Amino acid sequence: MPDTGAPPHPHHTGKHWIDDWRPEDPEFWNTTGRPIARRNLIFSIFAEHIGFSVWLLWSIVVVQMTAAADGSAAASGWALTTTQALWLVAVPSGVGAFLRIPYTFAVPVFGGRNWTVISALLLLIPCLLMAWAVGNPEFPFVGLCLIAATAGFGGGNFASSMANISFFYPEREKGWALGLNAAGGNIGVAVAQKIIPLVVVAGGGVALSRAGLFYVPLALAAAVCAFLFMNNLTEAKADVRPVFQSLRHTDTWIMSLLYIGTFGSFIGYSAAFPTLLKAVFDRGDIALMWAFLGAGIGSIARPLGGKLSDRIGGARITALSFVMLAVGAAAALWSVNAVNLPVFFIAFMFLFVATGIGNGSTYRMISKIFLIKGQDAGGAPETMVQMRRQAAGALGIISSVGAFGGFIVPLAYAWSKSQFGNIQPALQFYVGFFLLLLVVTWFFYIRKSTRMGQVGV
Incomplete structure:
Protein backbone atom coordinates (compact mmCIF):
# COMPACT_ATOMS: atom_id res chain seq x y z
CA MET A 1 0.00 0.00 0.00
CA ASP A 239 18.29 1.17 -3.23
CA VAL A 240 20.66 -1.12 -5.09
CA ARG A 241 19.25 -4.35 -3.66
CA PRO A 242 16.59 -4.90 -6.36
CA VAL A 243 19.24 -4.37 -9.03
CA PHE A 244 21.50 -7.04 -7.55
CA GLN A 245 18.53 -9.33 -6.99
CA SER A 246 17.54 -8.98 -10.65
CA LEU A 247 20.99 -10.26 -11.65
CA ARG A 248 20.09 -13.68 -10.24
CA HIS A 249 17.38 -14.14 -12.86
CA THR A 250 18.49 -15.84 -16.07
CA ASP A 251 15.85 -13.82 -17.90
CA THR A 252 17.70 -10.59 -17.10
CA TRP A 253 20.68 -11.79 -19.10
CA ILE A 254 18.65 -13.33 -21.91
CA MET A 255 16.71 -10.10 -22.33
CA SER A 256 20.00 -8.15 -22.25
CA LEU A 257 21.13 -10.22 -25.24
CA LEU A 258 17.87 -9.60 -27.07
CA TYR A 259 18.08 -5.88 -26.32
CA ILE A 260 21.55 -5.77 -27.88
CA GLY A 261 19.83 -6.95 -31.05
CA THR A 262 17.08 -4.33 -30.89
CA PHE A 263 18.18 -1.11 -29.17
CA GLY A 264 21.86 -1.87 -29.73
CA SER A 265 21.15 -2.16 -33.44
CA PHE A 266 19.11 1.05 -33.41
CA ILE A 267 21.81 3.17 -31.80
CA GLY A 268 24.62 1.40 -33.66
CA TYR A 269 23.01 1.79 -37.08
CA SER A 270 22.08 5.40 -36.27
CA ALA A 271 25.74 6.09 -35.54
CA ALA A 272 27.20 4.14 -38.46
CA PHE A 273 24.70 4.70 -41.28
CA PRO A 274 25.92 8.16 -42.40
CA THR A 275 29.54 6.96 -42.48
CA LEU A 276 28.59 3.82 -44.41
CA LEU A 277 26.87 5.89 -47.11
CA LYS A 278 30.09 7.87 -47.50
CA ALA A 279 32.42 4.86 -47.28
CA VAL A 280 30.55 2.32 -49.42
CA PHE A 281 29.05 4.56 -52.11
CA ASP A 282 31.07 7.77 -51.67
CA ARG A 283 27.80 9.68 -51.31
CA GLY A 284 28.44 12.06 -48.47
CA ASP A 285 25.76 14.34 -49.87
CA ILE A 286 23.07 11.70 -49.27
CA ALA A 287 24.51 10.96 -45.83
CA LEU A 288 24.29 14.61 -44.82
CA MET A 289 20.80 15.21 -46.22
CA TRP A 290 18.89 11.97 -45.70
CA ALA A 291 20.61 9.73 -43.12
CA PHE A 292 18.45 11.27 -40.38
CA LEU A 293 15.43 9.38 -41.73
CA GLY A 294 16.69 6.11 -40.26
CA ALA A 295 16.81 7.29 -36.65
CA GLY A 296 13.52 9.12 -37.13
CA ILE A 297 11.71 6.07 -38.47
CA GLY A 298 13.17 3.86 -35.74
CA SER A 299 12.00 6.25 -33.03
CA ILE A 300 8.47 6.48 -34.42
CA ALA A 301 8.22 2.68 -34.76
CA ARG A 302 8.98 2.09 -31.07
CA PRO A 303 5.45 2.78 -29.77
CA LEU A 304 4.09 0.55 -32.58
CA GLY A 305 6.10 -2.35 -31.18
CA GLY A 306 4.60 -1.82 -27.75
CA LYS A 307 1.05 -1.60 -29.06
CA LEU A 308 1.41 -4.74 -31.19
CA SER A 309 2.87 -6.55 -28.18
CA ASP A 310 -0.18 -5.69 -26.09
CA ARG A 311 -2.39 -7.38 -28.69
CA ILE A 312 -0.25 -10.26 -29.93
CA GLY A 313 2.41 -10.80 -27.25
CA GLY A 314 5.84 -9.27 -26.75
CA ALA A 315 7.81 -12.43 -27.54
CA ARG A 316 6.05 -12.95 -30.86
CA ILE A 317 6.61 -9.36 -31.94
CA THR A 318 10.25 -9.57 -30.83
CA ALA A 319 10.65 -12.70 -32.92
CA LEU A 320 9.07 -10.89 -35.86
CA SER A 321 11.50 -8.00 -35.43
CA PHE A 322 14.47 -10.39 -35.63
CA VAL A 323 13.07 -11.92 -38.81
CA MET A 324 12.78 -8.41 -40.23
CA LEU A 325 16.31 -7.53 -39.08
CA ALA A 326 17.75 -10.64 -40.74
CA VAL A 327 15.89 -9.88 -43.98
CA GLY A 328 17.02 -6.24 -43.89
CA ALA A 329 20.65 -7.19 -43.29
CA ALA A 330 20.48 -9.73 -46.13
CA ALA A 331 19.05 -7.09 -48.47
CA ALA A 332 21.79 -4.64 -47.45
CA LEU A 333 24.38 -7.36 -48.13
CA TRP A 334 22.95 -7.93 -51.60
CA SER A 335 22.92 -4.19 -52.34
CA VAL A 336 26.59 -3.83 -51.40
CA ASN A 337 27.56 -6.76 -53.64
CA ALA A 338 25.44 -5.31 -56.47
CA VAL A 339 26.59 -1.72 -55.77
CA ASN A 340 22.94 -0.67 -55.64
CA LEU A 341 22.52 2.47 -53.55
CA PRO A 342 18.67 2.67 -53.63
CA VAL A 343 18.31 -0.89 -52.32
CA PHE A 344 20.97 -0.22 -49.68
CA PHE A 345 19.09 2.86 -48.45
CA ILE A 346 15.71 1.10 -48.43
CA ALA A 347 17.21 -1.94 -46.67
CA PHE A 348 18.51 0.27 -43.87
CA MET A 349 15.17 2.03 -43.52
CA PHE A 350 13.62 -1.42 -43.12
CA LEU A 351 16.26 -2.26 -40.52
CA PHE A 352 15.43 0.89 -38.57
CA VAL A 353 11.72 0.04 -38.56
CA ALA A 354 12.56 -3.42 -37.25
CA THR A 355 14.76 -2.04 -34.45
CA GLY A 356 12.00 0.35 -33.35
CA ILE A 357 9.40 -2.41 -33.23
CA GLY A 358 11.81 -4.65 -31.33
CA ASN A 359 12.63 -1.90 -28.83
CA GLY A 360 8.96 -1.57 -27.93
CA SER A 361 8.30 -5.30 -27.73
CA THR A 362 11.33 -6.19 -25.60
CA TYR A 363 10.42 -3.54 -23.01
CA ARG A 364 6.91 -4.99 -22.93
CA MET A 365 8.36 -8.48 -22.34
CA ILE A 366 10.45 -7.48 -19.33
CA SER A 367 7.54 -6.23 -17.23
CA LYS A 368 5.42 -9.26 -18.16
CA ILE A 369 8.20 -11.74 -17.30
CA PHE A 370 8.61 -10.37 -13.77
CA LEU A 371 4.84 -10.18 -13.32
CA ILE A 372 4.61 -13.91 -14.07
CA LYS A 373 7.51 -14.63 -11.72
CA GLY A 374 5.69 -12.81 -8.92
CA GLN A 375 2.47 -14.71 -9.56
CA ASP A 376 4.33 -18.02 -9.61
CA ALA A 377 5.93 -17.11 -6.27
CA GLY A 378 2.50 -16.84 -4.67
CA GLY A 379 1.27 -13.45 -5.84
CA ALA A 380 1.19 -11.90 -2.36
CA PRO A 381 1.16 -8.08 -2.42
CA GLU A 382 4.63 -7.82 -0.91
CA THR A 383 5.93 -10.38 -3.42
CA MET A 384 4.49 -8.43 -6.34
CA VAL A 385 6.01 -5.19 -5.05
CA GLN A 386 9.38 -6.91 -4.75
CA MET A 387 9.13 -8.24 -8.30
CA ARG A 388 8.20 -4.82 -9.66
CA ARG A 389 11.32 -3.40 -8.02
CA GLN A 390 13.43 -6.20 -9.47
CA ALA A 391 11.90 -5.54 -12.87
CA ALA A 392 12.94 -1.90 -12.57
CA GLY A 393 16.45 -3.02 -11.60
CA ALA A 394 16.54 -5.40 -14.54
CA LEU A 395 15.52 -2.59 -16.88
CA GLY A 396 18.56 -0.59 -15.79
CA ILE A 397 20.91 -3.51 -16.42
CA ILE A 398 19.26 -4.47 -19.71
CA SER A 399 19.27 -0.91 -21.05
CA SER A 400 22.97 -0.58 -20.22
CA VAL A 401 24.03 -3.91 -21.72
CA GLY A 402 21.82 -3.39 -24.76
CA ALA A 403 23.30 0.03 -25.44
CA PHE A 404 26.72 -1.59 -25.88
CA GLY A 405 25.38 -2.72 -29.23
CA GLY A 406 25.89 0.88 -30.30
CA PHE A 407 29.58 0.33 -29.60
CA ILE A 408 29.79 -3.09 -31.25
CA VAL A 409 27.98 -2.30 -34.52
CA PRO A 410 30.30 0.48 -35.80
CA LEU A 411 33.38 -1.46 -34.70
CA ALA A 412 32.19 -4.55 -36.57
CA TYR A 413 31.98 -2.44 -39.73
CA ALA A 414 35.38 -0.91 -38.97
CA TRP A 415 36.93 -4.35 -38.52
CA SER A 416 35.32 -5.64 -41.70
CA LYS A 417 36.48 -2.64 -43.71
CA SER A 418 40.07 -2.77 -42.42
CA GLN A 419 40.49 -6.55 -42.71
CA PHE A 420 38.58 -7.25 -45.94
CA GLY A 421 38.29 -3.87 -47.62
CA ASN A 422 34.48 -3.97 -47.55
CA ILE A 423 31.56 -4.33 -45.11
CA GLN A 424 30.13 -7.61 -46.47
CA PRO A 425 31.56 -9.81 -43.68
CA ALA A 426 29.94 -7.57 -41.05
CA LEU A 427 26.56 -7.81 -42.77
CA GLN A 428 26.92 -11.59 -43.04
CA PHE A 429 27.59 -11.70 -39.30
CA TYR A 430 24.47 -9.63 -38.60
CA VAL A 431 22.26 -11.96 -40.63
CA GLY A 432 23.50 -14.90 -38.57
CA PHE A 433 23.29 -12.96 -35.30
CA PHE A 434 19.68 -11.95 -35.84
CA LEU A 435 18.70 -15.50 -36.76
CA LEU A 436 20.40 -16.71 -33.56
CA LEU A 437 18.39 -14.20 -31.52
CA LEU A 438 15.23 -15.42 -33.25
CA VAL A 439 16.01 -18.96 -32.06
CA VAL A 440 16.76 -17.71 -28.53
CA THR A 441 13.44 -15.85 -28.40
CA TRP A 442 11.54 -18.92 -29.57
CA PHE A 443 13.37 -21.32 -27.24
CA PHE A 444 12.86 -19.33 -24.03
CA TYR A 445 9.67 -17.36 -24.59
CA ILE A 446 7.50 -18.85 -27.34
CA ARG A 447 7.82 -22.65 -27.00
CA LYS A 448 4.64 -24.03 -25.45
CA SER A 449 6.65 -26.32 -23.19
CA THR A 450 8.07 -23.29 -21.34
CA ARG A 451 6.25 -21.34 -18.65
CA MET A 452 6.67 -18.04 -20.50
CA GLY A 453 5.45 -19.59 -23.71
CA GLN A 454 2.35 -20.92 -22.01
CA VAL A 455 1.31 -17.51 -20.68
CA GLY A 456 2.19 -15.67 -23.89
CA VAL A 457 4.84 -13.25 -22.63
Missing part, protein backbone atom coordinates in the same frame (compact mmCIF):
# COMPACT_ATOMS: atom_id res chain seq x y z
CA PRO A 2 1.46 3.39 -0.95
CA ASP A 3 2.70 5.79 1.64
CA THR A 4 -0.06 8.30 2.31
CA GLY A 5 1.89 10.82 4.30
CA ALA A 6 5.12 12.70 4.29
CA PRO A 7 8.34 10.86 5.08
CA PRO A 8 9.03 10.64 8.80
CA HIS A 9 12.06 12.88 8.66
CA PRO A 10 11.91 15.21 5.65
CA HIS A 11 15.27 16.92 5.56
CA HIS A 12 15.00 19.03 2.42
CA THR A 13 13.77 22.59 2.20
CA GLY A 14 12.86 24.87 -0.67
CA LYS A 15 10.00 24.98 -3.15
CA HIS A 16 11.66 22.49 -5.52
CA TRP A 17 11.68 19.63 -2.99
CA ILE A 18 8.46 17.64 -2.51
CA ASP A 19 8.23 15.57 0.68
CA ASP A 20 4.64 14.41 0.29
CA TRP A 21 4.15 12.57 -3.01
CA ARG A 22 1.27 10.08 -3.40
CA PRO A 23 0.66 9.33 -7.10
CA GLU A 24 -1.29 6.14 -6.31
CA ASP A 25 -3.84 8.17 -4.31
CA PRO A 26 -6.51 9.13 -6.94
CA GLU A 27 -7.56 12.32 -5.18
CA PHE A 28 -3.98 13.53 -4.73
CA TRP A 29 -3.06 12.58 -8.29
CA ASN A 30 -6.03 14.29 -9.94
CA THR A 31 -5.82 17.51 -7.93
CA THR A 32 -2.12 17.99 -7.22
CA GLY A 33 0.08 15.27 -8.68
CA ARG A 34 -0.77 15.20 -12.38
CA PRO A 35 0.09 18.85 -13.21
CA ILE A 36 3.40 18.58 -11.35
CA ALA A 37 4.27 15.27 -13.02
CA ARG A 38 3.36 16.63 -16.46
CA ARG A 39 5.57 19.68 -15.97
CA ASN A 40 8.50 17.53 -14.90
CA LEU A 41 7.93 15.20 -17.85
CA ILE A 42 7.99 18.06 -20.37
CA PHE A 43 11.33 19.42 -19.22
CA SER A 44 12.75 15.94 -18.72
CA ILE A 45 11.98 15.17 -22.37
CA PHE A 46 13.68 18.42 -23.43
CA ALA A 47 16.83 17.64 -21.46
CA GLU A 48 16.96 14.03 -22.64
CA HIS A 49 16.38 15.11 -26.25
CA ILE A 50 19.45 17.36 -26.08
CA GLY A 51 21.38 14.53 -24.41
CA PHE A 52 20.63 12.08 -27.22
CA SER A 53 21.51 14.72 -29.83
CA VAL A 54 24.92 15.33 -28.27
CA TRP A 55 25.47 11.57 -27.81
CA LEU A 56 25.19 10.96 -31.57
CA LEU A 57 26.66 14.28 -32.71
CA TRP A 58 29.86 12.67 -33.97
CA SER A 59 27.87 10.34 -36.23
CA ILE A 60 27.11 13.20 -38.62
CA VAL A 61 30.23 15.33 -38.05
CA VAL A 62 32.60 12.54 -39.13
CA VAL A 63 30.95 12.44 -42.57
CA GLN A 64 32.57 15.84 -43.20
CA MET A 65 35.88 14.54 -41.84
CA THR A 66 36.21 11.32 -43.86
CA ALA A 67 38.39 11.15 -46.95
CA ALA A 68 36.80 10.61 -50.36
CA ALA A 69 37.10 7.30 -52.20
CA ASP A 70 40.26 8.51 -53.96
CA GLY A 71 41.85 9.41 -50.63
CA SER A 72 41.51 13.17 -51.04
CA ALA A 73 40.66 15.29 -48.02
CA ALA A 74 37.12 16.37 -47.29
CA ALA A 75 36.07 20.01 -47.65
CA SER A 76 36.77 20.46 -43.93
CA GLY A 77 40.45 19.60 -44.49
CA TRP A 78 40.21 16.29 -42.66
CA ALA A 79 41.03 12.95 -44.31
CA LEU A 80 40.05 10.30 -41.78
CA THR A 81 39.88 6.70 -42.92
CA THR A 82 36.59 4.85 -42.71
CA THR A 83 37.95 2.81 -39.80
CA GLN A 84 38.89 5.97 -37.89
CA ALA A 85 35.47 7.51 -38.56
CA LEU A 86 33.67 4.42 -37.27
CA TRP A 87 35.79 4.44 -34.12
CA LEU A 88 34.75 8.03 -33.46
CA VAL A 89 31.06 7.08 -33.63
CA ALA A 90 31.54 3.88 -31.61
CA VAL A 91 33.36 5.36 -28.61
CA PRO A 92 30.51 7.67 -27.45
CA SER A 93 28.07 4.75 -27.63
CA GLY A 94 30.30 2.56 -25.47
CA VAL A 95 30.86 5.26 -22.84
CA GLY A 96 27.16 6.15 -22.82
CA ALA A 97 26.22 2.52 -22.25
CA PHE A 98 28.64 2.25 -19.33
CA LEU A 99 27.33 5.46 -17.74
CA ARG A 100 23.71 4.32 -17.75
CA ILE A 101 24.07 2.38 -14.49
CA PRO A 102 25.62 5.16 -12.35
CA TYR A 103 23.26 7.69 -13.94
CA THR A 104 20.31 5.55 -12.83
CA PHE A 105 21.37 5.90 -9.18
CA ALA A 106 22.25 9.58 -9.50
CA VAL A 107 18.58 10.59 -9.36
CA PRO A 108 17.88 9.17 -5.88
CA VAL A 109 21.24 10.41 -4.60
CA PHE A 110 21.10 14.01 -5.89
CA GLY A 111 17.39 14.52 -6.65
CA GLY A 112 15.78 14.39 -10.08
CA ARG A 113 15.75 18.15 -10.68
CA ASN A 114 19.28 18.60 -9.36
CA TRP A 115 20.71 15.78 -11.46
CA THR A 116 18.92 17.00 -14.59
CA VAL A 117 20.63 20.36 -14.10
CA ILE A 118 24.01 18.70 -13.55
CA SER A 119 23.68 16.24 -16.44
CA ALA A 120 22.60 19.04 -18.82
CA LEU A 121 25.60 21.16 -17.82
CA LEU A 122 27.90 18.16 -18.35
CA LEU A 123 26.88 18.25 -22.02
CA LEU A 124 28.84 21.49 -22.36
CA ILE A 125 32.07 19.47 -22.06
CA PRO A 126 31.69 17.38 -25.25
CA CYS A 127 30.20 20.34 -27.15
CA LEU A 128 32.99 22.78 -26.34
CA LEU A 129 35.75 20.20 -26.77
CA MET A 130 34.37 19.21 -30.17
CA ALA A 131 34.22 22.86 -31.25
CA TRP A 132 37.84 23.29 -30.19
CA ALA A 133 39.23 20.16 -31.85
CA VAL A 134 37.48 19.75 -35.22
CA GLY A 135 38.71 23.05 -36.57
CA ASN A 136 42.29 21.72 -36.66
CA PRO A 137 42.84 18.84 -39.15
CA GLU A 138 46.24 18.22 -37.57
CA PHE A 139 44.65 17.33 -34.23
CA PRO A 140 45.82 13.82 -33.17
CA PHE A 141 43.33 11.01 -33.67
CA VAL A 142 43.76 9.70 -30.12
CA GLY A 143 42.76 13.12 -28.84
CA LEU A 144 39.65 13.03 -31.03
CA CYS A 145 38.70 9.66 -29.52
CA LEU A 146 39.07 11.02 -26.00
CA ILE A 147 36.90 14.02 -26.84
CA ALA A 148 34.33 11.80 -28.56
CA ALA A 149 34.21 9.70 -25.39
CA THR A 150 32.86 12.66 -23.44
CA ALA A 151 29.79 12.65 -25.70
CA GLY A 152 28.85 9.53 -23.75
CA PHE A 153 27.45 11.88 -21.09
CA GLY A 154 24.48 12.27 -23.40
CA GLY A 155 23.89 8.52 -23.47
CA GLY A 156 23.80 8.31 -19.71
CA ASN A 157 21.04 10.93 -19.64
CA PHE A 158 18.50 8.38 -20.88
CA ALA A 159 18.84 6.22 -17.76
CA SER A 160 18.60 9.08 -15.27
CA SER A 161 15.72 10.69 -17.12
CA MET A 162 13.70 7.47 -17.22
CA ALA A 163 14.45 6.72 -13.56
CA ASN A 164 13.37 10.22 -12.55
CA ILE A 165 10.05 10.18 -14.40
CA SER A 166 9.22 6.70 -13.11
CA PHE A 167 9.02 8.16 -9.57
CA PHE A 168 6.48 10.80 -10.59
CA TYR A 169 3.80 8.67 -12.23
CA PRO A 170 1.42 6.02 -10.84
CA GLU A 171 1.85 2.47 -12.08
CA ARG A 172 -1.17 2.71 -14.38
CA GLU A 173 0.35 5.66 -16.30
CA LYS A 174 4.06 4.86 -16.21
CA GLY A 175 4.05 3.10 -19.56
CA TRP A 176 2.62 6.14 -21.33
CA ALA A 177 4.92 8.61 -19.56
CA LEU A 178 8.07 6.54 -20.05
CA GLY A 179 7.15 5.91 -23.68
CA LEU A 180 6.89 9.65 -24.33
CA ASN A 181 10.14 10.25 -22.49
CA ALA A 182 12.00 7.57 -24.48
CA ALA A 183 10.61 8.67 -27.84
CA GLY A 184 11.43 12.31 -27.13
CA GLY A 185 15.03 11.32 -26.47
CA ASN A 186 15.44 8.90 -29.37
CA ILE A 187 14.17 11.42 -31.90
CA GLY A 188 17.04 13.70 -30.88
CA VAL A 189 19.32 11.52 -32.99
CA ALA A 190 17.31 12.25 -36.13
CA VAL A 191 17.03 15.96 -35.33
CA ALA A 192 20.80 16.31 -34.88
CA GLN A 193 21.51 14.40 -38.09
CA LYS A 194 19.13 16.67 -40.01
CA ILE A 195 20.04 20.06 -38.55
CA ILE A 196 23.80 19.85 -38.08
CA PRO A 197 24.69 19.38 -41.78
CA LEU A 198 22.83 22.62 -42.49
CA VAL A 199 24.46 24.44 -39.57
CA VAL A 200 28.05 23.61 -40.51
CA VAL A 201 27.69 24.86 -44.11
CA ALA A 202 25.56 27.93 -43.38
CA GLY A 203 27.05 30.96 -45.11
CA GLY A 204 29.35 28.89 -47.32
CA GLY A 205 32.31 26.64 -46.59
CA VAL A 206 32.45 24.02 -43.85
CA ALA A 207 32.77 25.11 -40.22
CA LEU A 208 32.59 21.93 -38.15
CA SER A 209 33.08 23.79 -34.88
CA ARG A 210 29.51 25.08 -35.24
CA ALA A 211 28.24 21.54 -34.61
CA GLY A 212 29.43 21.63 -31.02
CA LEU A 213 28.66 25.31 -30.49
CA PHE A 214 25.09 24.84 -31.73
CA TYR A 215 24.21 22.69 -28.72
CA VAL A 216 25.89 24.88 -26.09
CA PRO A 217 22.93 27.28 -25.66
CA LEU A 218 20.48 24.36 -25.87
CA ALA A 219 22.27 22.49 -23.09
CA LEU A 220 22.27 25.66 -21.01
CA ALA A 221 18.56 26.13 -21.72
CA ALA A 222 17.84 22.56 -20.59
CA ALA A 223 19.76 23.18 -17.35
CA VAL A 224 18.00 26.49 -16.68
CA CYS A 225 14.54 25.02 -17.39
CA ALA A 226 15.24 22.08 -15.09
CA PHE A 227 16.46 24.46 -12.38
CA LEU A 228 13.36 26.65 -12.63
CA PHE A 229 10.55 24.21 -13.36
CA MET A 230 11.44 20.70 -12.15
CA ASN A 231 11.22 19.10 -8.71
CA ASN A 232 13.04 16.66 -6.45
CA LEU A 233 11.11 13.93 -4.65
CA THR A 234 12.23 13.03 -1.14
CA GLU A 235 10.66 9.58 -1.45
CA ALA A 236 13.05 8.62 -4.26
CA LYS A 237 15.58 6.52 -2.39
CA ALA A 238 18.73 4.92 -3.67
